[in-house]
Every structure is written in C-alpha cells, then in structure tokens.
Amino acid sequence: MVVVSQPALNQFLQIKTCKNTTTLLSGIPVVDLSSPEAKTLIVKACQEFGFFKLVNHGVPLDFMANLENEALKFFNQALSEKDKAGPPDPFGYGSKRIGSNGDMGWVEYLLLNTNPDIISPKTLFIFRENSEIFRSAVKKYISEMKRLCYQVLELMADGLGIQPRNAFSKLLRDEKSDCCFRVNHYPPCPELQAIALNGRNLIGFGEHTDPQIISVLRSNNTSGLQICLRDGTWVLVPPDQTSFFINVGDALQVMTNGRFKSVKHRVLSETSKSRLSMIYFGGPSLSEKIVPLPSVMSKDEESLYKEFTWHEYKKAAYKSRLADNRLSLFEKSATQTQTQTQ
Ligand SMILES: C=C1C[C@]23C[C@@]1(O)CC[C@H]2[C@@]12CC[C@H](O)[C@@](C)(C(=O)O1)[C@H]2[C@@H]3C(=O)O
Ligand SMILES: O=C(O)CCC(=O)C(=O)O
Numbered sequence: 001m002v003v004v005s006q007p008a009l010n011q012f013l014q015i016k017t018c019k020n021t022t023t024l025l026s027g028i029p030v031v032d033l034s035s036p037e038a039k040t041l042i043v044k045a046c047q048e049f050g051f052f053k054l055v056n057h058g059v060p061l062d063f064m065a066n067l068e069n070e071a072l073k074f075f076n077q078a079l080s081e082k083d084k085a086g087p088p089d090p091f092g093y094g095s096k097r098i099g100s101n102g103d104m105g106w107v108e109y110l111l112l113n114t115n116p117d118i119i120s121p122k123t124l125f126i127f128r129e130n131s132e133i134f135r136s137a138v139k140k141y142i143s144e145m146k147r148l149c150y151q152v153l154e155l156m157a158d159g160l161g162i163q164p165r166n167a168f169s170k171l172l173r174d175e176k177s178d179c180c181f182r183v184n185h186y187p188p189c190p191e192l193q194a195i196a197l198n199g200r201n202l203i204g205f206g207e208h209t210d211p212q213i214i215s216v217l218r219s220n221n222t223s224g225l226q227i228c229l230r231d232g233t234w235v236l237v238p239p240d241q242t243s244f245f246i247n248v249g250d251a252l253q254v255m256t257n258g259r260f261k262s263v264k265h266r267v268l269s270e271t272s273k274s275r276l277s278m279i280y281f282g283g284p285s286l287s288e289k290i291v292p293l294p295s296v297m298s299k300d301e302e303s304l305y306k307e308f309t310w311h312e313y314k315k316a317a318y319k320s321r322l323a324d325n326r327l328s329l330f331e332k333s334a335t336q337t338q339t340q341t342q
C-alpha cells in the first residue's frame, strides 16, 4: 500500500463515542476442543457471544505459520504485481475497497473460492509462476479448516440436543457447499503517528456480521479484532496466533431460530504493527433452504424468519453495505408470527 495524505486517511477514521466505549475483555469464552465439556461450552458461548476462542484444536501450528509466511510474501510484492490478481470479482486481490458497495478499510486482501470446480481467473494470478508453495500451503490449511468446522458443528448439534449430529456439518460436507477463504493484511499506518487522532481510530475492516454458517479466524499476534456484545459495547479480542476464533454467522442464527446470534465484529488498525488474518467461511450449497432445524424448535414454536435459500441470502448480502443488518430483510414481522400461531 502507498503512503497517503491525511485527507485521504480521513475516510478510514472512526470517531469514538462515549456510549460505545472499547474495553479490554479478558472474558472471551475459551473452549478446549479436547475436553468433554466442549459441547456445553460451545453452546453457551454461541448463545451469549456468537463467538469463542478454540484451543487444543489439533491443527498443526506449522500449517498456520507456513501459510502466514507465504501470504506475507504475496503481500510484500509490488502493487503492480498484486493488482494482476485484482480487482476482486469477488475473488482475487483487493485493496482498501471491501465488496462493491462503497465500503473502505485500511486493508488489502485475497479472497479465494475453496471449491476447486469453480476457478476464478483472478485467483490464477495469485498462484502463478513460483507460487506452488503458497498454493500447497493454502490447500493444506483449508483441508484442516474443513475438518475443524465439521467437528465444531457436530459438537454444536450435540450440545443443542439435535439429531442427527451431522445436521449442520452435512451442509458443509456437501460437495456443492459454498465456502470461501480470505487472507487479510492490515499494513501499519505510520502516517497516523504523525497526526493528531483526537481519540479516533483507523478502520481496518468495518463492523459487520458474517453471512455464512460459521467462520474460523486465525491471526498473527497483532491485535485489532473487536466483537460487539449484546449491550452494544465493543471489546478487544486479545490476539493469540496459536488459537482459532469461531464466529457464528447469519445462516446459523436462522438455523437455530435465533438461539445462536451472529456476532458483530470489526478490525481497527494498529499504527505500528501489521496484522495478518486468515478466515475460512463455511457456507451451504446455493440451493440449500436456510430454515430453523425442526429438532431445535420447541412445540408450537414458529420460525422467526421467512424461508429463503442461501443463494437468495447471498445475493441480498452482496447488494448490502458491510454494516447493514442483512438478516432484517428476512425477519418475519411480529404480526406475521402471531398470525401463524393463531
Ligand atoms: C460489503 C460487502 C463485502 C462482503 C459482501 C458485502 O456486500 C457484504 C458482506 C461482506 C462479507 C463479510 C464476510 C466475508 O468477509 C465476505 C467475503 C462475505 O461473505 O460477506 C465479505 C464480502 C466481500 O468482501 O466480498
Ligand atoms: O481480519 C480480521 O481479523 C477479521 C476480518 C473479517 O471479519 C472478515 O474478513 O470477514
């Protein structure tokens, strides 16, 4: 990324308000995947936060470190080289523009489709020439992410008492599942140290919920990720490069009829250290109906949402701005729910 002037930086600056105070949270739920209590703790965390940290996950640490190194080699290239893999369509290399509806962030990224049948021409440029090591690191990492998602989703089903226990995971096991993988690089912004910030922050990735079922995030040891609690307070998530952070996505909120809540999150940039994060987004096949699972619902309980397919949701999501409440388009009004119960 290039050096920028203060007026150009203004579009990434966010004013902090008193109501929205950021506090350091040491109470992020932590789940030990090897513990017999994992399923109970996962359900509790998804109900209260829509978010938790996963330890003892069994993913080899060198897979994470290798991919991080390879990704940094990509981002350290000249912009003219990286731009050959962009602009994102939505896959490929992107810088500062997130999505196609005007969102901006102090970030550059690679967005990849994980289905080998769908090859985006842009992504061919990412792995061209001497990048076989990068391609292989991505492949190994993604296969671990799939395994981890299946395991976590099966524990969620167990914890909720859902039969069969693959009710969620089968959606990702489907060969047509719509999953993607993102590597975000947040360069440091030395210009910011020189100017008076007046308590303002630099937005790396603006607030949003992830539309999919589940997201698995790993970052280097640079902070920046924040989650929003139910009371609207933003809290910092202390980084931990050996662990994963699991986000409940909008589709899982619907499939649990609101028992799990998708977590609103954002990244604020550091002025002196770069952050590198990799996120695996697990989505179902495009034709999948996103409805509450019958075994989640109690007797006479009605769905809070209108029926829609993942394709319909995705289409709406990609027309929306990052901070929009995408699920509200599919919520039933109070009158609709009452009429159905009468
Ligand atoms: C502004 C946008 C970027 C996004 C598509 C959208 O129109 C709204 C959802 C955004 C998001 C957030 C989570 C993931 O990073 C992502 C890949 C996704 O599936 O939804 C991004 C989209 C994107 O960057 O293209
Ligand atoms: O980069 C991060 O740490 C989080 C980014 C994110 O939330 C996303 O890409 O959807």
Ligand SMILES: [Fe+2]
Residues within 6 Å of the ligand: 208, 209, 210, 265
């Ligand atoms: Fe996200």
